Amino acid sequence: MSLNDLVKDDASAVFMAAGGWRESATYKPKLYSVGDTRANRSINIIIDRQEITVLSEDQQVPAPVWQIEVVNDSTLGISSDEIDLGGDVLSFPPRVGEAAQDFTVTRLLAHDHGMLSLECR
Amino acid sequence: MAFPVVEQIADVIVTRLVALQNDINAEVAVSEVVRPTRFANYTPKDNQIVITQGDNERVPELDHPGNPPATARRQRFNIRLHVMPSEKDTTAVDEHVNLFAAEVMQAITTPQATWHNFGALAIDAEFDSHEPIDSDGSFDGVNIPLLVTYRTSENDPYTVRS
Numbered sequence: 062m063s064l065n066d067l068v069k070d071d072a073s074a075v076f077m078a079a080g081g082w083r084e085s086a087t088y089k090p091k092l093y094s095v096g097d098t099r100a101n102r103s104i105n106i107i108i109d110r111q112e113i114t115v116l117s118e119d120q121q122v123p124a125p126v127w128q129i130e131v132v133n134d135s136t137l138g139i140s141s142d143e144i145d146l147g148g149d150v151l152s153f154p155p156r157v158g159e160a161a162q163d164f165t166v167t168r169l170l171a172h173d174h175g176m177l178s179l180e181c182r
Numbered sequence: 183m184a185f186p187v188v189e190q191i192a193d194v195i196v197t198r199l200v201a202l203q204n205d206i207n208a209e210v211a212v213s214e215v216v217r218p219t220r221f222a223n224y225t226p227k228d229n230q231i232v233i234t235q236g237d238n239e240r241v242p243e244l245d246h247p248g249n250p251p252a253t254a255r256r257q258r259f260n261i262r263l264h265v266m267p268s269e270k271d272t273t274a275v276d277e278h279v280n281l282f283a284a285e286v287m288q289a290i291t292t293p294q295a296t297w298h299n300f301g302a303l304a305i306d307a308e309f310d311s312h313e314p315i316d317s318d319g320s321f322d323g324v325n326i327p328l329l330v331t332y333r334t335s336e337n338d339p340y341t342v343r344s
Binding site for chain 2: 091093113116121122123124125145146147148150163164165167168180181182
């Protein structure tokens, strides 16, 4: 087993472990063309609910930001070669206990063979 | 519930932009028109319009004497256009921005002869210099500042004065 496989297995174990930090979410890829066959699916993610920040692009608008950790896999999570930072959406509770809402994936902060670190607003 | 003149002007701006959103023949398919709540009630989308207000300045040279006097103010509305095409989109992002800006300016300036008075609420309006959005990699776009000058009674911001 290669190091990349070990990293991926470790990430999968973290995200699939019941009773851990994982939360359920729905990945909703934005379809751009007829040939785009990506479909909505349920995945597990870890949500870092960050502080309110002022959006640099909109200056006067304070908004919450979420950092999402997800396994780099097209079945268990989201794969780095399928995600499109042009409208793909994650649906999750903005605060613990609230109902899920849709948030656009705005940035891919980092990724390796095991995990993606995403920013949602 | 009564609204002050400046809020009525904001409402007209939103109405004109929503008309663009609903125009199936428009060159740009506007996804939504948003006036943010205290904490942003929107998530970034392609072809999204976000309207915020900037400075509300006095314009004393346009005041009218009287009792009460009519005081003139100039309100800056920031009309921010968000562009967030697919990573696979091969069109230059500036082309998306230019097209979006043109459609929005056309929508705001309709009807052409009287657009500047926003339904007899204002005395003048003009667009200021466009300001490109400083993108951090999430979305791109431009801010179109709209300066609207209006006059109200000094002691009654709800009443338009000519």
